[in-house]
Amino acid sequence: xxxxxRSKRALVLGSSxxxxxxxxxxxxxxxxxxxxxxxxxxxxxRVAAETDAVRGIVGDLVEEGTPERMVAEGIEALxxxxxxxxxxxxxxxxxxxxxxxxxxxxxxRTMLLPQLRAAEAAIPALRASGAGRMVFLTAxxxxxxxxxxALSSVFRSGVAxxxxxxxxxxAPHVTVNVVVPGQFDTGALQRFExxxxxxxxxxIAAIRDAHVAAIPxxxxxxxxxxxxxxxxxxxxxxxxxxxxxxxIDGGLTRGF
Numbered sequence: 312x313x314x315x316x317r318s319k320r321a322l323v324l325g326s327s328x329x330x331x332x333x334x335x336x337x338x339x340x341x342x343x344x345x346x347x348x349x350x351x352x353x354x355x356x357r358v359a360a361e362t363d364a365v366r367g368i369v370g371d372l373v374e375e376g377t378p379e380r381m382v383a384e385g386i387e388a389l390x391x392x393x394x395x396x397x398x399x400x401x402x403x404x405x406x407x408x409x410x411x412x413x414x415x416x417x418x419x420r421t422m423l424l425p426q427l428r429a430a431e432a433a434i435p436a437l438r439a440s441g442a443g444r445m446v447f448l449t450a451x452x453x454x455x456x457x458x459x460x461a462l463s464s465v466f467r468s469g470v471a472x473x474x475x476x477x478x479x480x481x482a483p484h485v486t487v488n489v490v491v492p493g494q495f496d497t498g499a500l501q502r503f504e505x506x507x508x509x510x511x512x513x514x515i516a517a518i519r520d521a522h523v524a525a526i527p528x529x530x531x532x533x534x535x536x537x538x539x540x541x542x543x544x545x546x547x548x549x550x551x552x553x554x555x556x557x558x559i560d561g562g563l564t565r566g567f
Contacts, residue, residue, distance in 0.1 A: 315547030317342030320440075321394035322385040324372065324429060327354035329497040330448065331398045333534035334541050336362055341542060343394070346385040365389055372399055372425035382432035392436035394545045397426045397447040397470070401499060402462040404506050411461045418462035423469045430477065434485070443485035444545035447474050451493050454556075455564050459507065471556060478554030486553035488544050493560020494522050496531040528561030 321338050325331040327349025339345050339362035347359045347367045359367035366388040370377040386392050402418035405411050426447060437443030451457070452464035453471050471489050478487040494500060504522070508515040523531060540559050543549055558564055 312548065314341055314542060316542065316545070319343045319393040319545075320389035320391050321396070321545070322346045322348070322382065322389070322392060322433070323396040323398065324348055324378075324381070324425070325398035325400065326396075327351060327358050327367075329499055330492065330495060330534045330537050331396070332358055333538040334396055334398075335364070337535065337538040337542050338394070338545075339363060344389055346388055348381050348385070372429070373420050378425045378429035379432045382429050386433075386436045391440060392433055393440045393442065394444045395430070395433040395437060395446075396541060396545070397429055397445070399425050399448075401450065401503070402460075402466065404459055404503055405461065405510070406458045407461045414462060415465075418466050422463065422466035426470045427473060430473070434477075434481065437485045438481065441484060442547070442550065443481070444549075445474075445477065445481070445485055445487045446541055446544050447471070447487075447489050448541075449489055449491050451491055451558075451560055451564055453489075454491060454558065455566055459503075475554055482553055486544075486549065488549075488552060488554070489556040490537065490541060490544070491556060491558045491560065491564075492532065492537055493558070493563040494526060494531050495534055495537060497534055500531070526561040526563050530561065532559065532561060 321343045323331050323335045326335040326347045335345050345364045347364045349355045350371050352369045355367040355369050368381050368384050372378050403414040447470050449467040449470050450463050452460040453468045474487050474489045504518045508518050
C-alpha cells in the first residue's frame with residue numbers, strides 16, 4: 312500500500328529512543344523528511360544520521376519554552392509541517408495516596424503541559440499544510456485504571472481529551488488522533504519494571520513474566536509495530552480518520 316508519505320515534513324517529539332525512534336525511522340524509510348528530537352545530544356545525533364534527518368534538536372520538554380522552541384526550529388528546518396507526533400516521557404509509577412500526590416506538578420509538567428504547548432506551536436503550520444496530521448501517544452491508563460500508573464491516568468487522559476477537542480476545532484484541514492500503546496519492549500518499560508521490582512522487593516524477571524502473562528498475544532509489542540500504526544494514521548490513506556483512539560496492546564486492555 313502506498314502511504315503517500317514521500318517528502319512529507321514530519322516532527323516527532325521524543326524520537327531519539329524507544330517508540331519515538333521507531334516512528335521517525337519508519338517515516339524516513341517511507342521518504343518523509345524528518346526532524347529528530349530528544350534530551351541526549353549523542354542519541355539525537357545518532358538517530359538523525361541513521362534517518363538522514365533534516366535536523367536533530369536537543370532539549371528537555373519539561374523545561375519552560377522548550378516544546379515551543381523545538382517545534383519552531385523544526386518548522387524552520389523543514390520549511391513547514393505536515394505531520395506532528397506528540398510523545399513525552401511517563402510519570403512516577405505508583406498510586407496517588409502512597410506518594411503520588413506529591414508528584415502531581417512533576418507529572419503535569421512531564422506528561423500534559425509539553426504536549427499542549429507543542430501542539431499549540433504546531434497548529435498554524437499544520438493548518439497551512441492543508442492536510443496536516445497530528446497524533447498523540449498516550450498510555451493504556453487512559454482506558455483502564457491502573458494503581459501502578461495513577462498520575463499517568465490523570466495527565467495522559469488530559470492529552471486524549473485535548474485531542475478530541477482539537478479534532479473538531481481543526482477539521483477539515485488537520486486530523487487529530489490518539490494512539491494507546493500497551494506493553495512494549497522499550498527502555499521505558501524496563502525502567503518501570505526496575506522501579507516496581509525495587510519497590511516490591513521482587514526480581515525484575517518476575518515482573519516481566521507477569522507483564523507478558525497478562526497479554527493475550529503472549530508477548531510484548533515491538534516498537535516497529537506501533538510505528539506502522541502511526542505511519543498509517545499520518546498518511547494520505549487516513550484522511551477520513553480523526554478524533555479516534557487506537558489501542559495497540561495485544562489485547563491487554565479489558566474493555567471495548
